Amino acid sequence: MMCYSDFPIPADYPNYMHHSKILKYFRMYAEHFKILQHIRFQTSVKKVTQRPDFSRTGQWEVVTENKDGLEEKHIFDAVICCSGHFNYPNLPLKDFPGIETFEGKYFHSWDYKGPEDMHGKRVVVIGIGNSGGDIAVEGSRVAEQVYLSTRSGAWVIRQVSDNGLPVDRFNTRFLHVMFKLLPMSFLNWLGEKKLNAMYDHAVYGLKPKHRLFSQIPVINDDLPFKILSGSVLVKPNLKEIRGSTVVFDDGSTAENVDLIVFATGYNYDFPYLPKHVMYKSGHRVGLYKHVFPPVLEQPTLGIVGFIHSDGSIMPQAEMQARFVTRVFKGHKKLPSNQTMIKAVEKDTKNIEKNYVVSRLTPLQVDFVEYMDDLAKDIGVRPSLLWLFLTDFPLFMQVFWGPLTAYQYRLMGPGKWDGARRAIFTQLDRMYQPLRTRQLGPQERSTAGRLFKWSLLLVAGGSAVYYIQVHNPSVIPTLMSKLRPQTV
Secondary structure, three states: OEOOOOOOOOOOOOOOOOOOHHHHHHHHHHOOOOOHHHHOEEEEEEEEEEEOOOOHOOEEEEEEEEOOOOOEEEEEEEEEEEOOOOEEOOOOHOOOEEEEHHOOEEEEEEOOOOOHHHHHOEEEEEEEOHHHHHHHHHHHHHOOOEEEEEEOOOEEOEEHHHOOOOOHHEHHHHHHHHHHOOHHHHHHHHHHHHHHHOOOOOOOOOOOOHHHOOOOOOOOOOOOHHHHOOOOOOOEEEEEEEEEEEOOOOOOOEOOOOOOEOOOOEEOOOOOOOOOOOOOOOOEEEOEEEOEEOOOOOOOEOOOOEEEEOOHHHHHHHHHHHHHHHHOOOOOOOOHHHHHHHHHHHHHHHHHHOOOOOOOOOEEEEEEEHHHHHHHHHHHOOOOOHHHHHHHHHHHHHHOEEEOOHHHOOOOOOOOOHHHHHHHHHHHHHHHHOOOOOOOOOOHHHHHHHHHHHHHHHHHHHHHHHHHHHHOOHHHHHHHHOOOOOO
C-alpha cells in the first residue's frame, strides 16, 4: 500500500517491511528512474531566499554546506521542501515541575535508537502516540518496569486486522463512501465497539476523551498484551518529579525511576526559509492544497510531505510532487492569492471540525479524499462511471479494493501501461510472502459467494449514489442518451 504508483514493491517482500527493505526499495526506485545522478548527497541547506527579481523570475537563491563545511550559493527556478514534520522535537520541560531534580537520564523519543539503555531499569514514557507506544513495548522486554503516562488516552488498533490482513488494506473507496453516507456518531460507535471487543479500552486504562475517528489512532499490536502481563503500566499525566520519584495526577507514584522518555511530539518549522513566505492559519502552516504557500507572487515554492493521514505518506507525497511539477511547468495554474487564502481558511475550519486539533497535531487529512482532490487537479483521478460502463472488473478493483497509487496511473498525465495489471495483482503480491507452506485446495462456500454478491449490490448502489451526489448531471445525461428516440 505504500509503494509508488509506477514501481510496485517486489512481491516477495513482506507486507510490513524492515527498514532495511524499505531503504532497498527506495534505492531500486532511484536506480530504475536514474535519479541518483541528480542528487548531491551529504549536503545541508543553510538558507533559501528569494532573488531580488523574484516577482518577475520566481527564482530562489539557495545556500548549501557540504560535508567539509564549504558553503556554496546556487540559483534555482523553483524549490520543493521535503523536510517533513518530525525534525524539531517538542520537549516541554517547563510543564513537568521538578525535572531539574531528576537523578536519572531523560531524552526525547527523537533520540531513541533502541532499548539498550533500558536493561533492568525503571522507565517512564510520557506520551501515547505511535512513538510512545512502540518505545514502551520495546523497552518492556528488557526493563524492570515501564510506566506509560498519558494525558488523554488513545484508541489503539492492530496492524494485523481482520482475517490476518494488513489494516490499511481496508482503506477503500467503498468505505470512504460509507463514511460520507452514514452518521459519524454511528461510525464512531461501531468502530469503538469493534475495538473494545478485542480489549476494553476503559479496563486497560487506554480509553481517550475523544471519539475514534476524531484523531488518527495509535497502531500497536503488542501494547495490550504488555499491559495485560503487567510489564507496561498505564498511568495518567505526570504531575511532578521529586528526585528519582515520579508523581502522577492521581497521586500515585513510580519510585526509583532511572529513565524518562518524552514522546511529546514535534514542533513545525522551516528555519531555512524566510518567515514571510509562510502563511499562518490557526495552529498550522497554511498551505493551499497542503502544498503551496498562498502569499507568494510566483508559485515556485512547494512543500511536500507536510501532512498526516490514515494512509501511507509515500503515495501522498508522490501525488503532491506530481501536483507541484505540473504547476512549476505551467500545465496547472493556481488561483489568485486571495482565493488560495480563502481555501486554506476553509481547510483549517474543516480540520478543526472533523479532528481533535492542537498545536502539535494540526496536519490531519483524509487519505482517500485528499488523494482524489490532488488527482483531480492533476487530471489523473479515475472516472468511476467510465470504468463501470467500460471495464467493470477494473471498476470493482478500484472501488472495492484497497486505494493504492496505481489507480492514479490509469489515465491522464503520466499514464502507466502497467497500472491495470498492478491493480489486479496487488492482492496476490500481498499474499505471496505468506505462502511459505503449501496447503491443499480450499473449497469455496455458497454462503461466501452469496455474501460477496450482496456486498457487490451494496457497492453498486453506493457508487451510483456517490456519482449522483458529486456529479448530479451525469446519470440523467447518460439515461437520455440510452433512451430510444421517437420519430
